[in-house]
Amino acid sequence: MEDSRIIELYWQRSEQAILETEQKYGNYCHSISYRILKDREDAKECVNDTWLSAWEHMPPQRPTLFSAFLAKITRNLSLKRYEKQSAKRRGGGQVALVLEELEDCVPAYGDVEQEVDLNQLTDLLNCFLEKLEEENRHLFVLRYWYLYPVRELAARCGMGQSKVKMRLMRMRDELRELLEREGYRVQ
């Protein structure tokens, strides 16, 4: 079913909307959640919560890119769940790794933590992504948005892991420089 038709079902408050969404995007959202949580049951719950959240947001929202709209919800819910469980969990999928990597870009300066406007930061990230070459942008998003393991990413891109890591590292360096230029405090 076309995305626009599914969205229409949400607006009509038809529960068929959730069934259609699950059928079309269930695997997609589950893979996003699973990369974060590394637990099938947890991921399944997050995906179900995603449908509920979508139900709550439509209406009034009418997303232009339905898949990304759902994916964002799944990722958010999964990260929150990860955070709650992190005290109990060891390892914890790719989140710990990604946080370690992102540490390169954004640790606080001195003892004073900087208040961050997430909207501004997101705008900056969008500018950063726009300027990246297409392939690098995909790599960045797959790693830091989808939390693809490097091994999986390398296989998907047909590159060696070292090359993927090097590209990611260069992009993180570029991002750090951009954040510094824009006044974000970076170690």
Next chain:
Amino acid sequence: MKNKDLLNAINEIDSVYIKEANEAKFKKRRFGRITAIAAIASFFAVIGVGYFVSGIVKDKWQNPEDGEIRGVQPTLEPTGFKESNTGAAFADFAIVQASYPECIPYPDETRFDYDSSQEGADYYKELANWMEKRRERIDQSGIYLDDLYPFYEKTMQEFLVSGENTNRIYSPLNLYMALSMLSEITDGNSRAQVLNLLGAPDIHAVRESAAALWTANYCDDGMVTSILANSLWMRQGVDFIPETMQTLADIYHASSFQGKMGSEEFTKAFRSWLDMQTGGLLNEQAKDVETDEDTVLELASTIYFSAQWQERFDEKETREEIFYKADGDVVCDFMHQVQMGICYRGSNFSAIRCGLEMSGDMWLFLPDETADVNEVVKDSEILELIHSGGNWNNKIYARINIALPKFDIVSDFDLIEGLKAMGLSDIFEEELADFSPMCQNSDGISVMQAKHAARVTVDEKGCVAAAYTILAMNDGGGIPVEKMDFVLNRPFLFAITGADGAVLFLGVVEEP
């Protein structure tokens, strides 16, 4: 700001990027891990000084008796060179071994389980450390690079402009290092002329620049191979001035060898060293190198540089096409690749830059169909573009269909006339040459030989280049995306730059 803030902010990035990444089809790469070697450059420069009167030998720079062999072996075994080592015959003549800066090895990822949080973090720490140290070394030459461009300009005009339709290549960096060493063993007007060509106000400036260039361009860490080496080949019984020789060892990392000039063994040793340091690429040219019994000192300088294309050409896309030479057509293998990148426009040429893995770049300059390749060489825009690092007004961002012929070209030429034309006259005249810093009783010594050879090979994996210079002195003697074709099917120019931006090779391909 915390890393979690960034992770959360990433969540809200433009949905288009999320969708596109999920649906992205990456270019097919038949090769998995990039191994290491693609662009190889090597050079040697040799300065020989003849001296009839044997002085009293002192210190380590002298050998008391002709024929005696000393056995301090240099530890020069760069990665990848062993196969080319022709027996290391030179080792028997070594009296001082060069000390090379330690390069932190590129972290071996196989030691880490990347999907383990701790080991992933450890790996990145090592990688970051490697990057930082490499960057520190590369940055050494930063303040000196601008000053090299007049030298590039002069030598490029002298050695690349030709009325003959032959391939010609040379190594600006190697020539610079060789002449820098030459400045150490000359004085007076002889040195002044060398300094003038190098664009240096005094010998201290030369030392600083040469040392920085050496540091920035020397790397042998398992990922990048860019090896510079210098050596002194000294005649036994000559009273060399220790301070000068020590300076050459300290600043230029020059190993020292001493033996009987003109002897078969010493000549063989010399060739062996050159062959090894140039990775065997100039084996044929090195065979012609001789030591002469009148030679007092030979200075040799080499560089071996290797890297791979960042984006390799697919061998399946290589096919025979016509290359339009100035004096006829020839069929050769053309490699093809589509790149999203920048095409630069000069007044009479177009240019693109192809990245070399973890290293510098290969610039390709295609003269307009109406322009002769010599005209483009004479045009200072070539170097201005390289110097700009791509910060160029006239450029377009485009989908570029690159067609580049595979080539393997060699140049081997005498430098004397060119050096004279660039103002180095005294060193070739025994009455005028001043080699007093080199040895006692230096009267009558002059440069009798100055040669340079180079080789560049380009294929799907990358490019391989080699060159040498011989100087011998004897006594008595924001952008719209467009589609465009970049087909290098007529004589063109290329430049290979090192990681620091220094120009390692410049060449004209008349016939691939």
